[in-house]
Amino acid sequence: MTGPRGNSTGGASDASPAILFDNVSRTFTTAGRRAAVPAIRDLSFTVEPATFVALLGPSGCGKTTILRIVDGLLQGDTGRVEVFGAPPKPGPDIGFVFQNFRLIPWANVQDNVEFGLKSMPLTRAERRERADHHLELVGLSTFRHAYPGELSGGMKQRVALARALATEPGILLMDEPFASIDAHTRELMQIELMRIWTVRRPVVLFVTHSVDEAIILADRIMLLSPRPARVIESFDVELERPRWTYDARAEPRYVELRSYLSDRMRELVVSDPASEFFGRDLVPPRGR
Numbered sequence: 001m002t003g004p005r006g007n008s009t010g011g012a013s014d015a016s017p018a019i020l021f022d023n024v025s026r027t028f029t030t031a032g033r034r035a036a037v038p039a040i041r042d043l044s045f046t047v048e049p050a051t052f053v054a055l056l057g058p059s060g061c062g063k064t065t066i067l068r069i070v071d072g073l074l075q076g077d078t079g080r081v082e083v084f085g086a087p088p089k090p091g092p093d094i095g096f097v098f099q100n101f102r103l104i105p106w107a108n109v110q111d112n113v114e115f116g117l118k119s120m121p122l123t124r125a126e127r128r129e130r131a132d133h134h135l136e137l138v139g140l141s142t143f144r145h146a147y148p149g150e151l152s153g154g155m156k157q158r159v160a161l162a163r164a165l166a167t168e169p170g171i172l173l174m175d176e177p178f179a180s181i182d183a184h185t186r187e188l189m190q191i192e193l194m195r196i197w198t199v200r201r202p203v204v205l206f207v208t209h210s211v212d213e214a215i216i217l218a219d220r221i222m223l224l225s226p227r228p229a230r231v232i233e234s235f236d237v238e239l240e241r242p243r244w245t246y247d248a249r250a251e252p253r254y255v256e257l258r259s260y261l262s263d264r265m266r267e268l269v270v271s272d273p274a275s276e277f278f279g280r281d282l283v284p285p286r287g288r
């Protein structure tokens with residue numbers, strides 16, 4: 001971080017990036033709504049290899065849409081998207097941890113983790129070995145025969161993480177993966193993720209509504225506007241890694257960035273005409 005202000009606009013650069021969005025727009029039309037919904041408009045940013053990026057933005061601004069475009073599940077209407085220099089396509093090089101786990105309810109933990117490996121040229125034994133390794137990594141080896149319905153929310157999330165990691169993807173897309181986990185487990189999961197990321201170093205796009213989560217995890221934070229999403233400011237988080245070995249939250253840089261981002265997030269919601277908070281002053285009067 002260089003001061004509280006953003007240090008880049010997130011625009012496309014000349015270096016060869018892992019992910020490139022160049023003026024990408026995507027509008028949805030739904031049967032129920034007559035008006036088209038522009039989810040992202042003229043969105044440009046790049047992500048360098050081995051970088052952990054947090055996407056921070058108001059609800060409904062288009063964050064999931066961005067991840068789905070990177071995954072190749074969805075396409076932009078206009079603009080250019082490249083993942084490792086080629087148009088995006090779904091496959092084992094991209095791991096996706098969804099907003100709501102999306103485990104297969106009738107398959108046990110082991111089979112859920114093996115699911116994504118079936119598209120890879122691996123023998124059955126190799127698949128099993130990889131699944132075992134990743135279940136160990138997330139601390140769930142003893143639950144390999146359990147079914148999703150028998151797991152807590154935190155455990156389900158760990159299965160989803162193991163499944164996404166098992167293909168050893170170059171890009172890991174994480175859509176509010178810890179949002180429905182209690183605060184304590186969430187902190188442990190953040191450390192787990194950091195630990196795994198430090199070894200593998202995939203590119204991570206991590207969607208969150210939490211300013212704290214964004215700062216503690218990311219190399220770079222992209223602050224997105226209300227819908228349609230564009231990058232308003234981009235921040236490098238220059239806190240030393242590993243961040244779990246000291247009290248990073250007490251660092252002046254952390255405190256400064258947290259305060260700045262929290263204010264910006266509040267402003268964005270209050271000044272968005274589409275928001276129910278539009279025009280309200282959410283800051284309590286001083287002295288109360």
Ligand SMILES: Nc1ncnc2c1ncn2[C@@H]1O[C@H](COP(=O)(O)OP(=O)(O)OP(=O)(O)O)[C@@H](O)[C@H]1O
Pocket residue numbers: 028029030037038039058059060061062063064065066227
């Ligand atoms: N498949 C779809 N069909 C129609 N509209 C869609 C579709 N996917 C997304 N949208 C619309 O695009 C906008 C952005 O949605 P998106 O899911 O990307 O937001 P988000 O930032 O991930 O929201 P949240 O923080 O609530 O998860 C929303 O208005 C949503 O209704």
Ligand SMILES: [Mg+2]
Pocket residue numbers: 063064065099175
């Ligand atoms: Mg979303």
